[in-house]
Amino acid sequence: MQDLLRPIEILRPTTLAFGPGTLAGIAGWARARSCARPLVIADAFNVSRVAALGLSPDIAVFGEVRPEPDVPNLEAALAAAASVQPDLVIGFGGGSAMDLAKLVAVLHGSDQALTDVVGAERVRGRACALVQVPTTAGTGSEAGTRALVTAPATRNKLAVQSTHMLADLAVVDPELTLSVPPAVTAATGVDALAHCVEAYTNRRAHPLIDLYALEGVRLVGRFLPRAIADGSDLEARSGLALASLYGGYCLGPVNTAAGHAVAYPLGTRHHIAHGAANALIFPHVLAFNAPAVPERTAAILAALGLPAVTSERDVFDVAHQFCASLGVEMRLSRLGVPEADLGAMADEAHAIRRLLDNNPRELSRDQILNIYRAAC
Structure with a gap:
């Protein structure tokens, strides 16, 4: 990498x-x-x-x-x-x-x-x-x-x-x-985070982009909880705007990976806002990829101010708690996604090779389905 x-x-x-x-x-x-x-x-x-x-x-x-x-x-x-x-x-x-x-x-x-x-x-x-x-x-x-x-x-x-x-x-x-409500602030903030994390853990990761990616993660960890707690905090809003911009720089030369591929069917099939979809999926894919990129996962957790855990289960737990503490809805069922549709969603996500081929760990159709089931 x-x-x-x-x-x-x-x-x-x-x-x-x-x-x-x-x-x-x-x-x-x-x-x-x-x-x-x-x-x-x-x-x-x-x-x-x-x-x-x-x-x-x-x-x-x-x-x-x-x-x-x-x-x-x-x-x-x-x-x-x-x-x-x-x-x-x-x-x-x-x-x-x-x-x-x-x-x-x-x-x-x-x-x-x-x-x-x-x-x-x-x-x-x-x-x-x-x-x-x-x-x-x-x-x-x-x-x-x-x-x-x-x-x-x-x-x-x-x-x-x-x-x-x-x-x-x-x-x-x-x-x-400043007028963005807390729920949207949380979802869009984790979307910016996902852009940076997926670029940083990407098979196509590059030192030139790592600079923006890891700093974007730090900015989200520092400023997203503040902006949710006080929407008028202009410094926090500015920090998130910069994190989002850095995430945009990551997308061109490196792009996202499995997180976005798994999140896309939530929007295309069930009209869940892009940020909310990515926030819900984020801890699942971060944890799934942890065994393939342990050092980079550790750097991400440190940048977010989260505990230094290493196992897939523990990475999921701390990332899930981070997102849930922001007020993000972390259950597909509560967003109106029926369990009967999970198989079709897994088929669609697994076909998005332009993103899945960037992922540091191969993600099968059945593993995508397992993520959806765990998130239900």
């Missing part, structure tokens, strides 16, 4: 503004580039605060982003873009809004359809500017070149990766996260 001879590349937004109050800079940035027809892609909550972007009062907004966006949701956003003809697309919200913004930016005005660009580096270009503004601290999508949407027919996530989806400007203003 310490292969200094393996080439690696980190891509970042052209400009990154981080810190409280940075949102105010978007309007000037847009004016300097003569962007006259911006289109904001937002979820229902953030539609109510689009004015905070400081742009024209009659700015065009697509405000129907779903928590787990699917192909029809993308098609609706593209229809909105067709009527606006934007020269600037702004993703304003969580990962779902930012992912749709990426896809709208590259598909609007293009002769390529979604089916043409699924996979790696199939996008031919982008005709408009792209700004990303996260309002939660979890996905790190503002920093990355990937976007995911669900295909309703198969219930599988379609992944598009392209350097053309990298933002021209990412504005990470922690003040936007």
Whole structure:
């Protein structure tokens, strides 16, 4: 896992503004580039605060982003873009809004359809500017070149990766996260943690990414309990925003592994929010992988401030307690997932080879099913 001879590349937004109050800079940035027809892609909550972007009062907004966006949701956003003809697309919200913004930016005005660009580096270009503004601290999508949407027919996530989806400007203003309720703060915080942990324990782990991954884990361990206890704690919110950003840096060159693969069917089949799904699965996969990467598991536990345990059972117990203490729901049954669906979920998760092949320990279909049963 310490292969200094393996080439690696980190891509970042052209400009990154981080810190409280940075949102105010978007309007000037847009004016300097003569962007006259911006289109904001937002979820229902953030539609109510689009004015905070400081742009024209009659700015065009697509405000129907779903928590787990699917192909029809993308098609609706593209229809909105067709009527606006934007020269600037702004993703304003969580990962779902930012992912749709990426896809709208590259598909609007293009002769390529979604089916043409699924996979790696199939996008031919982008005709408009792209700004990303996260309002939660979890996905790190503002920093990355990937976007995911669900295909309703198969219930599988379609992944598009392209350097053309990298933002021209990412504005990470922690003040936007002050209104996030404790349950969402917990779930998105553990999602950021999972990004860092899955990159750090990945078969493709690299020293250049380890730096961000382990520091992201430390930030979550230090600041997530504080932000849940006091949502107005701006230092804690800033620490989580930085952890999320670091997790986003991990996703491009290394990516996630089994944790996300096992979590995906919870969202695609049962519409459980991505952060909540990853938080529920996190201790199960961390413990499963512990025998394969004992030193890295120990470093993760230390960074979180958890006891130095080594057995698979003990790693699960301390990680599960960490998540449960944050208020995360840790039972599938309480989220409406029926036991009768676990087999189909295991089939779907086991087919996500682009992530499972990154995992440090081989995870079979039956072992995935056992995780679901243990989480039920």
